[in-house]
Amino acid sequence: FIYKPDSIMFDLEDAVSLREKDSARLLVFHALQHPMYREIEKVVRINPLNTPFGLPDLEAVVRAGVDVIRLPKTDSPEDIAELETHLERIEKACGREPGSTRIMAAIESAIGVINAVAIARSSPRLIGIALAAFDYVMDMQTERGDGTELFYARCAVLHAARAAGIDAFDVVWSDVNDEAGFLREVELIRKMGFNGKSLVNPRQIDLLHNAYAPTQQEVDHAKRVIEAAEEGERNGLGVVSLNGKMVDAPIIDHAQRVLERAAASGVRQ
Numbered sequence: 396f397i398y399k400p401d402s403i404m405f406d407l408e409d410a411v412s413l414r415e416k417d418s419a420r421l422l423v424f425h426a427l428q429h430p431m432y433r434e435i436e437k438v439v440r441i442n443p444l445n446t447p448f449g450l451p452d453l454e455a456v457v458r459a460g461v462d463v464i465r466l467p468k469t470d471s472p473e474d475i476a477e478l479e480t481h482l483e484r485i486e487k488a489c490g491r492e493p494g495s496t497r498i499m500a501a502i503e504s505a506i507g508v509i510n511a512v513a514i515a516r517s518s519p520r521l522i523g524i525a526l527a528a529f530d531y532v533m534d535m536q537t538e539r540g541d542g543t544e545l546f547y548a549r550c551a552v553l554h555a556a557r558a559a560g561i562d563a564f565d566v567v568w569s570d571v572n573d574e575a576g577f578l579r580e581v582e583l584i585r586k587m588g589f590n591g592k593s594l595v596n597p598r599q600i601d602l603l604h605n606a607y608a609p610t611q612q613e614v615d616h617a618k619r620v621i622e623a624a625e626e627g628e629r630n631g632l633g634v635v636s637l638n639g640k641m642v643d644a645p646i647i648d649h650a651q652r653v654l655e656r657a658a659a660s661g662v663r664q
């Protein structure tokens with residue numbers, strides 16, 4: 396995988412026309428079992444369970460070894476409970492370890508945003524919740540713009556994820572040729588605290604990883620914080636100072652996170 400994505404997502408929902416739902420499902424069923432995808436986290440966006448395609452999608456991809464189900468248009472914790480009931484049954488039927496299929500809930504409506512906390516806390520299978528903008532702005536009777544239209548939804552989804560201890564993923568950026576616009580949006584969501592973003596094109600992978608990578612300056616500072624903290628500990632001090640600034644537990648945690656992110660994504664270019 397030359398692009399080094401964190402995971403790969405196969406879509407059976409809105410990127411697949413109604414006439415091609417069955418053939419797409421079969422393709423994904425085989426792709427999931429291909430050795431090429433053995434090492435990477437495999438996500439499948441199934442169709443909603445209130446359509447004729449949702450359950451056949453689930454039956455096929457769980458048997459084929461999917462890692463994470465992305466449930467589109469999640470409006471309530473009951474949607475997750477329904478998915479879980481089916482997952483338990485299918486895992487048992489095909490001999491998969493119970494609970495091993497994880498869930499990412501995509502929130503795409505006003506009611507989904509309102510219920511974000513209940514959704515995020517509804518299952519131990521949830522690895523994260525994602526905001527999906529295009530359906531959401533339709534529901535809100537507005538349109539995609541500079542992000543003002545997503546202001547409340549982003550805050551709500553992010554807080555729900557944090558309160559539940561799971562990841563939060565931002566919306567897709569669909570104009571793949573507008574690199575500057577993509578980077579502006581990435582900068583905003585990184586500062587807000589999102590763990591990342593759903594992507595639609597391989598050209599976006601490196602840009603996103605690079606924007607999330609800490610700068611050399613941040614890495615150097617994090618190392619000095621850790622050194623100062625270690626020295627403080629040797630001297631029995633709870634709080635130490637580095638260049639006149641207080642270094643205490645949250646600052647040390649932050650420094651450790653910067654170093655972890657550098658180990659995962661390198662240093663920003």
Ligand SMILES: CC(C)(COP(=O)(O)OP(=O)(O)OC[C@H]1O[C@@H](n2cnc3c(N)ncnc32)[C@H](O)[C@@H]1OP(=O)(O)O)[C@@H](O)C(=O)NCCC(=O)NCCSC(=O)C[C@@](O)(CC(=O)O)C(=O)O
Binds near residue numbers: 571595
């Ligand atoms: C955007 C574009 C048409 C641009 O085409 P272009 O042709 O200009 O792309 P190029 O860069 O020229 O391609 C260079 C090379 O990369 C290959 N390549 C391109 N894309 C690739 C890819 N995704 N995966 C692997 N490979 C890829 C390509 O095959 C070529 O390979 P090669 O020929 O070998 O050189 C194309 O990317 C694309 O279709 N993306 C997927 C769209 C998608 O997934 N939509 C559904 C999810 S959103 C949604 O539903 C809304 C939502 O529901 C969201 C939510 O729920 O979050 C809501 O409500 O908001």
Ligand SMILES: [Mg+2]
Binds near residue numbers: 503527529530
């Ligand atoms: Mg959608």
